Amino acid sequence: MVDTDIFKALADPTRRKVFEKLAGGSLNASALRDGLEISQPAMSQHLAVLRAAGLVREQRQGRFVNYEVDPDGIASIGTWLARYRAYWPKRIEALSDLLKDMDQ
Amino acid sequence: MVDTDIFKALADPTRRKVFEKLAGGSLNASALRDGLEISQPAMSQHLAVLRAAGLVREQRQGRFVNYEVDPDGIASIGTWLARYRAYWPKRIEALSDLLKDMDQ
DNA sequence: ACGACACATAAGCATACACTTATGTGTCGC
DNA sequence: GCGACACATAAGTGTATGCTTATGTGTCGT
Numbered sequence: 001m002v003d004t005d006i007f008k009a010l011a012d013p014t015r016r017k018v019f020e021k022l023a024g025g026s027l028n029a030s031a032l033r034d035g036l037e038i039s040q041p042a043m044s045q046h047l048a049v050l051r052a053a054g055l056v057r058e059q060r061q062g063r064f065v066n067y068e069v070d071p072d073g074i075a076s077i078g079t080w081l082a083r084y085r086a087y088w089p090k091r092i093e094a095l096s097d098l099l100k101d102m103d104q
Numbered sequence: 105m106v107d108t109d110i111f112k113a114l115a116d117p118t119r120r121k122v123f124e125k126l127a128g129g130s131l132n133a134s135a136l137r138d139g140l141e142i143s144q145p146a147m148s149q150h151l152a153v154l155r156a157a158g159l160v161r162e163q164r165q166g167r168f169v170n171y172e173v174d175p176d177g178i179a180s181i182g183t184w185l186a187r188y189r190a191y192w193p194k195r196i197e198a199l200s201d202l203l204k205d206m207d208q
Numbered sequence: 209a210c211g212a213c214a215c216a217t218a219a220g221c222a223t224a225c226a227c228t229t230a231t232g233t234g235t236c237g238c
Numbered sequence: 239g240c241g242a243c244a245c246a247t248a249a250g251t252g253t254a255t256g257c258t259t260a261t262g263t264g265t266c267g268t
Contacts, residue, residue, distance in 0.1 A: 007115040012256080013108055023188055029215060042257060044216055063214050063265040069191045077185055078192065084127055087175045088182065116226080133245060146227060148246055167235040167244050 002054070006076055009053035014038060015046050019055060019069070026068040028061075106158070110180055113157035118142060119150050123159060123173070130172040132165075 010016055018032050033043050047067060050056040055073035059066045114120055122136050137147050151171060154160040159177035163170045 001117055003120065004115060004117055007111050007120075008255095011108060011111040011115045013105055014256090016107065016111075020187070023190070039258070040215070041217080041259085045256075048216080060264095065215065069188065071191045074185070074188050074191045077181075081178070081181055081185060083124070084173065084178050086127070087173045087178045112225095118226090134243095143228070144245070145229085145247080148244095149226075152246080164234095169245065 002076060003080055005053040006055060006073060009049050009055055012046070012049075014042075015050055018043075018046055019050060022056060022067055022069045026059075026066045028064040028066050030064075032067065106180060107184055109157040110159060110177060113153050113159055116150070116153075118146075119154055122147075122150055123154060126160060126171060126173045130163075130170045132168040132170050134168075136171065 010019070014036060017036060021027060021032055021035075029040075029043055029047060032047075033040065036043075038046075047056065047058070050067075051058060053073060054070055054076065056067050057070040059068070114123070118140060121140060125131060125136055125139075133144075133147055133151060136151070137144065140147075142150075151160065151162070155162060155171075157177060158174055158180065160171050161174040163172070
């Protein structure tokens with residue numbers, strides 16, 4: 001199941017940190033590593049999980065591999081979340097506004 | 105971390121099915137069980153996980169325990185997702201509309 | 209061609225997770 | 239009170255997960 005992969009990927013705090021870093025723009029695996037106390041293979045494995053989940057996509061650039069957020073993954077979460085819109089509390093109006101902003 | 109609990113809870117397919125059932129309205133543990141081939145203790149454990157994550161809340165009603173979606177959990181996912189709004193693809197406009205609908 | 213570098217993959221290991229069966233707790237009807 | 243019912247908790251078990259160290263693959267500069 002696609003959703004399972006996505007939620008499993010995001011269930012790990014380190015992977016969420018990585019993902020959040022990528023929200024700021026494209027980065028290679030080494031750049032993603034600093035700040036986080038994590039070995040190189042561990043990062044590689046985390047990135048593989050994020051990629052398999054469709055949350056991240058990669059692009060070879062010489063001997064570096066640049067990673068970036070994959071909008072498809074974000075969209076999947078969005079459509080999943082939309083099924084529960086009946087339960088969104090009123091105080092979430094701010095978020096709704098943000099979403100409106102984004103499609104100008 | 106709050107987000108960790110939420111994503112871990114949703115990473116399990118059975119728990120997502122349970123949550124989706126609750127999206128249709130309040131149900132007790134037994135009612136949630138049918139359709140799903142799962143033992144009673146397993147369901148009880150799943151509900152405990154969903155509750156600990158803040159996705160679901162319970163209400164004793166005689167010897168039944170009614171469960172319902174907790175809007176706080178939904179809101180948490182929403183605010184988390186909002187940080188990635190820059191990556192929402194354009195085809196997500198429909199979702200944005202849905203969100204706008206909901207706060208009339 | 210060679211060493212250095214960036215990253216991926218393999219193998220092994222400790223812990224976490226989801227399940228099972230067995231039992232405990234609380235509420236109902238009689 | 240007592241048995242039946244709805245659910246929770248305990249304890250045990252197989253598997254998945256995230257880490258480690260070791261090694262493989264591909265690219266760069268010289």
